[in-house]
Amino acid sequence: MALAIMTEEQQRIEELLELALTGDITSEDKEELNALLREHESLRRFSKAFLHFDAMLMDELQANQTADLWNQLQFNADVTQSVVPQTQPEDAQLKNSQLKNSQLGKVERAKRHGSYQSPWTASLVFLVVCASLVGIVFSLQFHRFTDSDTNIEAANSEVINDKNLTPPSGLGSDRSQKNALASITFGHEAVWEPAKQTGDHLFAGPLTLKSGFGRLHTVEGVELILDARKAPVVLTLDRDMSVWVDGGTVLATANEEGLGFALRTPTISVVDIGTEFAVSVNAQGHSDVQVLQGAVTCLPADAHPLTNRSMLTPGDAAVFTDAKAREGLSQAGTPEIFKDLRSQINSIESLESSEQPIAYDGFDYPVGRMPPTPGGFGFRRGWSRHELPDQAPQAVIRQGSHLTPPAWLAAGSDRYSVHSLAASSAREIEEDFPVDQDRDVFFSFLMNKRVFRRDAYSGAGLAFYRSDNAEQILGVAIDMRDNLVVYTGEDRYNSGRALPPETTYLVVIKVSLRDQEQDNVFASAFSLDDPPQVVEPEHWDSVGIPTDLPQSFTEIRTWCGFTAVAAFDEIRIGPTWKSVVPIRKLDQ
Known part of the structure; x- marks a missing residue:
């Protein structure tokens, strides 16, 4: 889009308001500011917008400074068609009848009754009030293209x-990734069923990696490495963002957004509460689980989760052969099927450009x-x-x-x-x-x-x-x-x-x-x-x-x-x- 460029007067107004906010404004600067605001309605509009956004975006101290500035700027009641900020002694401000009847009084009452919200909210009220004192209707000056008069x-x-x-035609109104749960982000000698390729989006349903290596990333930030070198990886993506594994080996890594990711097998549900773990399911449905980093909670498939759950931490390995067993059979060292998994993955992913x-x-x-x-x-x-x-x-x-x-x-x-x-x-x-x-x-x-x-x-x-x-x-x-x-x-x-x-x-x-x-x-x-x-x-x-x-x-x-x-x-x-x-x- 063509970018709007501020005029020299707008830039000068911004400089003067910044000086006022920091307390560095001189009497000459104040006179210049009043003159500009008196002569140009568009600059009055610009000034209101500038101070409003300053109150919204800066920290609490700056918001208070904005409120203080508008407390000090008093509009000349004799001017009916323009706004003229005039700095007055505090006593004069208190005696000003317009100020007594303005929204500023409402703000003070709100403070006493406990309904005052925050400094920047007060600043916004001050801005609205100052405009209402003289019946000025602020509107923003039209921006222009760099080399065109067209708005x-x-x-x-x-x-x-x-x-x-x-x-x-063919734009994003019918986006193919709608409701997709994951994407294939890498493959090495990968053969998919149904046929897939890197970049394809995956929806709820079954997926098989018949051979090779594959990598999936889910919407929630879980990375799944599928190893089908020895046996096909048979899995199903569920709409609840969990993944069912009925066969093969899967290495799962979840970052903080993927915390609580569940990988389910015929005998166990493995819930990630840490970082990285691997699961392998054989033809009988037995599930080997190895925790590499972090921790996982294991829930037997056919047992009550509150009384039958167990936890595995880094270095722990277990095999679950019974869908009702509270704990798996502990295995000393790394199971054979996982021994070279990490090195193989690192080696293959190094081929990725x-x-x-x-x-x-x-x-x-x-x-x-x-x-x-x-x-x-x-x-x-x-x-x-x-x-x-x-x-x-x-x-x-x-x-x-x-x-x-x-x-x-x-x-x-x-x-x-x-x-x-x-x-x-x-x-x-x-x-x-x-x-x-x-x-x-x-x-x-x-x-x-x-x-x-x-x-x-x-x-x-x-x-x-x-x-x-x-x-x-x-x-x-x-x-x-x-x-x-x-x-x-x-x-x-x-x-x-x-x-x-x-x-x-x-x-x-x-x-x-x-x-x-x-x-x-x-x-x-x-x-x-x-x-x-x-x-x-x-x-x-x-x-x-x-x-x-x-x-x-x-x-x-x-x-x-x-x-x-x-x-x-x-x-x-x-x-x-x-x-x-x-x-x-x-x-x-």
Whole structure:
């Protein structure tokens, strides 16, 4: 999507408000601020939005500072058509009859009655009140495309309503991975029944590996290694996310999201409460269990689980021959069938191509305002404000579980970036991508957009630029309607699959550069409920309108509209799908 650029007046208003919030504003600065707000209604709207989002996103101290600032700013009652902040002595403020009758009094009463919620809630009330004192109706100033007078959402609406620009058929409305429980993520000399291949999604039902090695990853983050060298592995995927094994050898590894995973056999149910264990079932249904890491709880198939359960810990091995027995027969050392299992798996998985991204940023920066210092790899410099490389980026770093990646994706840190209030941060890529070569470039990132007010400015996404040119080249975004939208040039939008709001998505982008043909962009978004995505999808969620790119792109920008908050994490750039969608392995 085309990125909105702040005017010089908006940038100056932001600087003055930041000075006010930090307590560094001078009397001259206050006069300048009052003058700007007096003369420009659009700047008054911008100021309200800025302070509101500051209260929402900053920590408690900053929220209190925001409330204090609006306590100090008193609007001139003599001005009927505009708002003029004036700083007054405390006594004068208390005597102001408008202030006595305002919502500020309600806030104080709420405090006394115990219904006051939090500092940022109070700040929001202060903002609403200040506007109501003089009857001002705030509305956000229209954002503009970098080189066009057309509003972003107006352009989106025109494209969506244009019958000639409807999304191509075969997009994600009928997604094949719907309700899939797992995916085949690797195979070596694997023969499946029914016939399967790496990347296929698996649904509830039976599956047999007749020979070779196979690896499955479930939606909940469980990795299953199937060893059919000596006997076929016969299993059934259940809708409750458990797996029934009727024959063969399976090595199971569960990360924290897969805790409680159950592997069931004719004689025993093995519930993972640790990390890694192996089970082998022979022709008679007898089950060998070996714990490699962590611990498991064993529940006999035909006995009451509360009084007949047992536990195995690292190094323990037992065979269960009776579906009613409380405990299995302890085995000294490692059972013969498991002795070379780990070494064989390591040897075979070393054959799997290991494709790395050419650029990566996991936003593992100190919590607080995002610094301009470089992080990750594959970039020429750190993040900066868009078009202003000498200024700090317009984002903050948060820590927590707001951006939870799919359980099957290689994990990063729990820190992520947050953008708001038409913020945009830029970073220059180290490698150039000429448009006169046949080449595919893949991008992926985690994103969660939360809308404060659904309107024309509640979009967010990733844009592609040249660092020496203000014109946007490409873009992918979740728009105001929560559609996945692809932008391939001025007035060239295409809206794809609708995405449920306030959800963390792994967004994957493919930029197809062609010398003698038109270039294009493809995008898909995957949620926590989607199975592992090992190979490039046959159908993408959103496909751009083919175009001839005028120049290569050298810069990416994360951006967010006025009325939304967007979090970004785990940005990867690479030559292949696998390089930007890494499947989580045992040691990750």
